[in-house]
Amino acid sequence: MTEMITFENVCKSFGKTVILNDFNFRVMRGEKVAIIGPSGSGKSTLLRIIMALQDIDHGKVSIDGKPLWEVNHGRHLVKPTRRHLRDMRSLVGMVFQNFNLFPNLTALGNVAAAPRHVLGLSKKESEARAAALLAQVGLSEKLSNYPSTLSGGQQQRVAIARAMALEPKVMLFDEATSALDPELVGEVLGVMRDLASARDLTVLVVTHQMGVARAIADRVCFMEGGCVVEEGGPEALLSQPKNERTRAFLRAVHLA
């Protein structure tokens, strides 16, 4: 098995706040990993770094064996040109907590936009691809709906189809079900689960909902203070955590 995502000695701070502290992390091709932890523990930053939306201060991050970021104390050994970042982003797709759909486009338009304007497919081809993806997430009936007329769960399913339209090898879910009403979590989780059943797709889920971690992941990492404190299979980590800090976090989550 090959490594899909590799973090080597990565440091990242915002001002005086340390987000990642000499962080090392590996995800194998096809692995489904959930990252849990208190807010501010660097989970979302981790995903944003992989999506090339955020740079690092020090260390090296590789996707599929290719260096994305390589920085030695602020000096970029791999130049983060627009071109390089665009190339690397072709490997990765991301789903955001607040969907971030384009409000001026229909569901079909949202999914077809990148195939059309980024890959240069014809209008017909890109819309056919978009319609197929929207069918996969159960939204064949809503192709011509604007986002403002869709429920949160439907919007997030459009966002998942949109990210999949560029055929990434890695899918990132940043609190993808956190902004949803509880009764809508299920439909989105179902779609995520379907995606995760694809053997080749590498999936990284950041969440504070333990049900999501359980449903998707074959490895769960508990992050705190910019480090992975404990990791393991979902049952082992969520039911019998060994580390005291993991236990404290899980107690707090279950009480909430």
Added chain:
Amino acid sequence: MEIFSWDFALEVLPALLRGAVVTFSATIGGFLASLAVGAILCGLYRSSSRPIALIGKSLIEILRSTPLLIQVYFLFFVLPEVGLVLQPVTTGIIALGLYHGAYVAEAYRAGFDSVPRGQWDAVESLRFSRYAALRYLILPQAIIPLIPALGNTFITMLKDTPILAAITVPEMMFEANDAGSQSFRYVEPITMAAIGYLIMSAVAAGFIHLLRNHLGRFR
């Protein structure tokens, strides 16, 4: 003598209509110029280079803090000195474009700021080029809150065109004044001109309303 003579009103109508065409052209020209000037000023203002941003900010401040009449006179008397002799109406359009361009730049800035940060995250993660992102995704959103502001600019500009009479542009107010001074009857030409501005403003306002509904139909 009656206060308002319909006969005299009809008599001055052709001159006023000629003036109305000039008023309308100057407004359209000035408006298009202000859209371009606003884009340039906004680009300077948002530049990542601090000196350039400062230049943009200073230009906006200068243009907004001096009267339009002074800017009109300045261009009318200064441009020929540097060898640029233009039609008065062209000078007027440039002056309107500069003066209102400073306000348009502010409107553009507000429009861009109204697009949530998350939209840029989505655009970047989906690998859109800057051009495609602006053209298909960001501008169609940014333009919605812009329309009332730009509509305002258009109507204000329409009402500012009489200032161009000062540099001999034969717009509607110039013609009304001319007709008045020849006959010593001002009531009819001025009233007719007022009605002319009212009609043009009302039509513009209606058009702006339709445009907003059309472009904002996804809301």
